Amino acid sequence: MKKETSIATAIGKIILIGEHAVVYGQPALAIPFPETKIKTIINREKGPVSLECYFYKGLFSKAPDRLLGLTTIVREIVSSFNEKLKDFNITIESSILPERGMGSSAAVAVATVKALYDFFNRPLTEEDLFKWSNMSEKIVHGNPSGIDTAIIIGEKPLYYVKGKPFIPFPFELDAYLVVADTGELGETQAAVSAVKKMVDSNPHKVKPLIRQLGNLTRAAMDSIEKGDIVRLGMIMNNAHAILDELGVSNEKLNYFVSVATKNGALGAKLTGGGRGGCMIALAASKEEAEFICKKLILSGAENTWISNMGVDRK
Ligand code: MEV
DSSP states (O other): OOOSEEEEEEEEEEEEEOTTGGGGTOOEEEEEEEEEEEEEEEEEEEEEOEEESSSOEEEGGGOOGGGHHHHHHHHHHHHHTTOOSEEEEEEEEESSOSSSSSOHHHHHHHHHHHHHHHHTTOOOOHHHHHHHHHHHHHHHHSSOOSHHHHHHHHOSOEEEOTTSOOEEOOOOOSOEEEEEEOSSOOOHHHHHHHHHHHHHHOHHHHHHHHHHHHHHHHHHHHHHHHTOHHHHHHHHHHHHHHHHHTTOOOHHHHHHHHHHHHTTOSEEEEETTOSSSEEEEEESSHHHHHHHHHHHHHTTOSEEEEEESSSSOO
16 A cells, blocks of 8 residues: 655764774774754655755755755665656754764665655665665765764664674763764865875875774774773874864864863864864763863854763663
8 A cells, every 4th residue: 555654764973983084994983873863754745756854945856966965866766666756745854953973964865765665665675775875975975984874774883894794882881972063064075085185195194194093993992892981082182183184173173172171071072074063072970071061062062962872872
C-alpha cells in the first residue's frame, strides 16, 4: 500500500579531534550530538515536488544551488526506484542552524534518504544509506572523508579512518564537553580546499602538521582509555594550535578557546570544518562546564551546550 507520510530523523555530531587530518587518511574521533536533530517529512500530495527547509521554500525543481547535494540524491534515489519525481513534498526541520560544524548537512542527507526509502517502501541497507548520504556530502564539501556520514548513521562514538570499516569507540569519561556556537557560519568546503591548497603548495611544511594531528588523535584515544582528562585537554589545545596554523580557525574561535581555557577548561579547540561554527572545551565537572558556558555567552557565544562524555550516554 502506498504511504501517505514518511518521517525520519538523524542527529548531529561533534568531532572531538582529527578534523581535516582525517581527509588525508589520519584517524579522527567523533561523538554523536543529539542536540542537533534533523527531521525529514515526506507527504503525498498531487503535483510537482515541493521542498521546504531552512534555506528555501518552493518548487523542488527551482531549489538553489546550495541545496544541490540534497536535490541530486533525491533525484537519483527516486530514479533508482523507477519512480517519478512527482506527487510528494519534502519538509526538513532542523533544531539548529546549518553550517555550525555539527554535521547538519550530513544529517539532512541521512534523514532524507531514510524517509525516501520508507515512503517508497524500499528496504534500506547501511551501505546504501552511506553511499547516498556521502554522495550529497561530496557535492556539498568537495572532498569529504566520510566521517560526518559515518558517525551520523552509527550514532555511537567512533574512531574513524577514511575508507576503513567504522570502529565504534565506546568511552566513559568523567568529564563534560562544552560546545559553544560562534554564531558565524562555518565554511567547511572553503576550509577543506584551503588545506588542500596548502598541502599541494607546501607539502614539506604541511604534511608533518597533518601527521601531528593524527598523532594527537592517537594520543587522545590513549588518554581516554586511561581516563586522563588533563592530558586530553592539553592534546585538544595542541590540536587547535595546529588547526589555526592550517588556516581553518578564525578570530572568534581563537577568542572562545582563550576564554574557555582562562576560565577553567582543561583544553579547547574548534570542531568540524572551522572558519566559524563551533568550539568545544573540556571541563572536569558539570559546575565548571556551566561556569565556562556563562563566560562564553558573556563573550558573545550565540548558544552553548553541555554534553557529558559518555557517563550516562548509551
Ligand atoms: C567536517 O566535519 C570534518 C572535516 O574533516 C571534513 C571531512 O572530514 O570530510 C573538516
